[in-house]
Amino acid sequence: MHEPEPSAAVPYYEDMAPGTGALPPRAWWPASDARRVGLGGAWRFRLSATAQAEDDSFARPGYDAARWDVLPVPSHWPLQGYGQPAYTNVRYPFPVDPPYVPTENPTGDHLRTFDLPDDWPGGAAVLRFEGVDSCARVWLNGTELGTFKGSRLPVEFEVGELLRPQQNVLAVRVHQWSSGSYLEDQDMWWLPGIFREVTLIERPEGAVTDFFVHCGYDHTTGTGTLRVDCEPGGTVTVPELGLDIPTGEPVIVPVEPWSAELPRLYDAELATEGERIPLRIGFRTVAVEDGVLKVNGRRIAFRGVNRHEFDPDHGRALDQETMRDDLLLMKQHNINAVRTSHYPPHPAFLDLCDELGMWVIDECDLETHGFEEVGWRGNPVADERWTPALLDRAARMVERDKNHPSVVMWSLGNECGTGAGLSAMASWIRERDPARPIHYEGDLSCADVDVYSRMYADHAESELIGRRAEPPLADAESDKRRRNMPFILCEYAHAMGNGPGGLAEYQRIFDTYERCQGGFVWEWIDHGLRRRTADGTAYFAYGGDFGEELHDGNFVCDGLLFPDRTPSPGLVEYKKVIEPVRIAGDVGRGQVTVTNRHDFADLSGLAFSWTYEVAGVAGDSGRFTVPLTGPGQSAVLDLPPMPRSPAEGEAWWTVRAVLAEDTAWAPAGHEVAWAQFPAAQRGPGGLGAADRVHGGAPHAPRLAEGGMVVLGPGTFDAATGALRYLAGAPLEAPRLDVWRAPTDNDRGMPWFPDSQLDRQWRESGLHRMRHRVVRVAVGGDTLTVTTRVAAAAADNALLTVYTWSAAGDRLHLDVAVTPEGEWRLPLPRLGVRMGLCPTLDSVEWYGGGPGEAYPDSRTAARVGRWRASVEELQTPYVRPQENGARPDVRWSELRRADGSGLRIEGAPAYWLTARPWSTEALDAARHTTDLVREETLWVHLDHALHGLGSASCGPLTLPGDRLEAAPAAFSFTFVPLEATWCVPPGVEQ
Ligand code: GAL
Secondary structure, X not given: OOOOOOXXXXXXXXXXXXXXXXXXXXXXXXXXXXXXXXXXEEEEEEEEEEXXXXXXXXXXXXXXXXXXXXXXXXXXXXXXXXXXXXXXXOOOOOOOOOOOOOOEEEEEEEEEEEOOOOOOOOOOEEEEEOOEEOEEEEEEOOEEEEEEEOOOOOXXXXXXXXXXXXXXXXXXXXXXXXXXXXXXXXXXXEOXXXXXXXXXXXXXXXXXXXXXXXXXXXXXXXEEEEEEEEEOOOEEEEHHHOEEEEOOOOXXXXXXXXXXXXXXXXXXXXXXXXXXXXXXXXXXXXXXXXXXXXXXXEEOOEEEEEOXXXXXXXXXXXXXXXXXXXXXXXXXXXXXXXXXXXXXXXXXXXXXXXXXXXXXXXXXXXXXXXXXXXXXXOOHHHOHHHHHHHHHHHHHHHHHHOOOOOEEEEEOOOOOOOOHHHHHHHHHHHHHOOOOOEEOOOOOOOOOOOOXXXXXXXXXXHHHHHOOOOOOXXXXXXXXXXXXXXXXXXXXXXXXXXXXXXXXXXXXXXXHOOOEEEEEEOOOEOOOEEEEOOOOOEEEEOOOOOOOOOOOHHHHOOOOEOOOOOEOHHHHHHHHHOOOEEEEEEOOOOEEEEEEOOOOXXXXXXXXXXXXXXXXXXXXXXXXXXXXXXXXXXXXXEOOOOOOOOOXXXXXXXXXXXXXXXXXXOOOOOEEEEEEEEOOOOOHHHOOHHHOOXXXXXXXXXXXXXXXXXXXXXXXXXXXXXXXXXXXXXXXXXXXXXXXXXXXXXXXOOOOHHHOHHHHHHHOOOXXXXXXXXXXXXXXXXXXXXXXXXXXXXXXXXXXXXEEEXXXXXXXXXXXXXEEOOOOOXXXXXXXXXXXXXXXXXXXXXXXXXXXXXXXXXXXXXXXXEEEEOHHHOOOOOOOOOOOOEEEEEEEEXXXXXXXXXXXXXXXXXXXXXXXXXXXXXXXXXXXXXXXOOOOEEEEEEEEEOOOOOOXXXXXXXXXXXXXXXXXXXXXXXXXXXXOOOOOOOOOO
């Protein structure tokens, strides 16, 4: 047994060194003819509360671990019932006392025995760990192999001489906290464990130690260059190119290049005396030229996302299907780039990126953000004692991932401030791989990098940068360098809760300025952990749900996917905003212009078609023939003559671009881009003639017994003017409503009070408005109710006049709102809310859909006739908040199962929201399971909504999407669809 060195003052898990005993880092390859034994599966497991609670006798062969528990490997033990996960964003969950860690240091001893396959040849072999969080010490058959840190980076040990045919004992002690934890302060769950594979790999005599595929593409000649450096030397064959060349020797051959859009790979084989490795080679050249980032000579534009590895049940222990699912979902949503925030992903993910086509910024496993909390004192990147650990991390990333064409940039890490350690990493990387630019966001002077990268710069600043007109840096030299760099937003559009708003406005900037080469939405997926209530209902947990002493709540749920990988409305919006084909209609000329916004692909992979709809009813349809249209080019297509339609009403053209053939990521017919444009103008009040159900003769209001006023189908309380019955059914009267359950973006940033609309709204009482009835006036054919809507302690108000009239079976409401006094804040919403019978469960509407939309996130809504159940109208944000609005609704019909119900027409069109719980309940809920169906269906008919913005970590709602208090007038018509349209709950029919 190896004993710890007696002189070591600091134990291995606290020293700053990266580890001991490991082999030099090298490339990863998924397969070769050398044998492999996967060591995943059921391991014996023992958890201790401290690093030194147990001695290392468990590592000795013969140790009896029969009483230990069984744990699956790979996994994180807190997700298997041992201890708890914990979430912090920036703050370290332990004292900032580098390199020391708390005495309470959960430590998992992992043990398994294994036999070698019968045909195992003996000789050299390595034991490889793909990822262990955060520090491990390893023994094989009682001999210590070494220790390591660097959770998301691989490590290998030479083990050939220690192996036996049977009963090999592999023992791994894993500490949750180590000096490495100071370098791994990413915004995510703290989750220790052996969370990626452990593999034994045979290394026959003459096997490949390491290799580096250097592949380039010269767009001026259409040729590729290939040189494979390999230790030891061997040959490379590429049958499709007729190549059979020695390693180390360059060749130039005509090839088709690789790009994220056209991921052309060539099958190849690398052979040395002892090993044959299948390769997939992609030819491409990345360069920053004339201030622009180019691949194969062309400017590229990132339509990207930041991707953490996450699964709601397994944390960062992802299986291959999940990785592929992520990429398929991205491709299907027009996403072309991933920043691997904030650590190298599982290596198989990069193989999939090569295969399916994705630009990748590969980021090192490094973040020291928590030092900002202490004024950056002791920041490891500025303390040379840590530099070996930093260089170790850079090398383990670059060596592992250097052979992937999809990796187009190396990123030094995230949010580490500045320091010489970062410069040392950059120099090492540049020396080792001069063919890829370097990225790091945290240093405004851009000293070590090739691109100017920022996070959450707002629209106005991004635009300034786009014009290369940003405020200068103090140092003229650095300023000149930076001003001549391409610009990317490595994070933008914080997708927390309902949002992000303002995506389309960012895209306009990316499309306008050559320098702005796109960005990466923060982030891909909500990290909500699946948990169940006592009755077994699933929900997603976030920070604070595990009793953490420090935590950052639901800031961990800020993705475009819900934790179960269901796309959120934000992802649907992003897909539309970044669509790679722009379609614009010119009805006057009877033409459509399609613009190819790909960087490499022409439009031959897409089929274009049109449909003609009147009042939401599909009419004729047909196909376009599109001429060859290269990247950046446009084609003008002729619309057919306006089809004749049996229906009357609003007519719309819809033009769609779908995949012409099956691809690796979606079947033929998958929609890539679309546009809609009106063929004729709308009728008055937003309705075409056929959209309006005609009424009959006007009614006059009459006083009825019980202090009621009857007006057509409406029965009102004569004293308050409130509508009490509609066609005999009781209801909660429609009345002015300005409140919404604040979104995460309304809550804003804890560190920026001006962003906290929620707080300001509550301070001014918008969630507790009172309605004083000023006057109820019965006129010749109207009932007019004047109210003053205001909050306690405030002297500003919304003067609201409801004017009711009726004709035939139609009840009509005009609402006029006039603000009084000073209104400094925008209103959350402006409309009426009413309470109806909860059996009205199915909704049909003519307007924007099918999904949710808000003023600054509505690009993906198309006009049509849509249907949904009330349940389907709800968007299950992990922390419940305002959701579910449908825009531009001309009319909606809420029906019961028997077809009876209520039709609501709007003039102008309105925002429709219907929920089985009130805004108050939504506001109070912390998790989806807190929401319980009420005995009322709450229906919001809004004239206007305040935009979303992305102020949970980014810009506020843009001025044009703010809902300022201003005079407004809007109206609704209520039409009962059957006399028995609603029976109160509990009443037998
Ligand atoms: C950035 C950081 C991310 C994440 C994001 C907010 O500052 O790089 O890791 O914390 O903000 O969700």
